[in-house]
Amino acid sequence: MPMRSAPRWALDRPVRLAAVAAATVAAAVALGMCSADPNPHAGADAKPTPAPTAPSSTPSTAPAPAPAPADVDTADPAAVAAAFVGAWAAGRSLSDPTDPDEWAGWYATAGQYCADRCAATLASVDPARVPATRVTGDARVTYDRADRHEVAVPTDTGEVSVRLVRDGATDPWRVESWEQGAQAEPGR
Structure with a gap:
């Protein structure tokens, strides 16, 4: 059986595509939580700007x-x-x-x-x-x-x-x- 590239494998079936998308979103959310300000009440300007x-x-x-x-x-x-x-x-x-x-x-x-x-x-x-x-x-x-x-x-x-x-x-x-x-x- 020939090897498929990772993008082709992920796009091969809708279930795989949904799983890859969910994993990507979960990773982004987790990384966002890790980078959040540990003291959001440090001041009005302590919130990061977009x-x-x-x-x-x-x-x-x-x-x-x-x-x-x-x-x-x-x-x-x-x-x-x-x-x-x-x-x-x-x-x-x-x-x-x-x-x-x-x-x-x-x-x-x-x-x-x-x-x-x-x-x-x-x-x-x-x-x-x-x-x-x-x-x-x-x-x-x-x-x-x-x-x-x-x-x-x-x-x-x-x-x-x-x-x-x-x-x-x-x-x-x-x-x-x-x-x-x-x-x-x-x-x-």
Whole structure:
């Protein structure tokens, strides 16, 4: 009996075709479940954007964020949160957010304030979908602990809650996550 190619074998009978199609769909669903965000409540922008809106040449792993600029006091969590939200909101002003160069510049600017988790989340954000366009007032600390702060940053579309972390008392504050509209409860 001669050997048949795999595509010809699969298409030879309708039952085989249905079985191959079902196996393909099951594999796609399983792979999609494995790649889902383990913390979907990390922030309003933590949800990955659909593939068509993301730049096609965006690397699958986020580049390491640059250190925060010297003009931002990284020892002040409110200053870091305000600088991050300002850079994040600047995504709306890109002339073409799907342009890989513009996206990379926006990512590098906002990402310089991020801890690893935030940088990975930021890499999935479509800058054109950022709701805010600018910071409109002073940031205020809503939760204060030695290694974790939450800061409310007012924008033209409401407050953004920014969670900041640091490893030690002399380390710089880094953004861990952000969420549009939600605020920490005082004394939490």
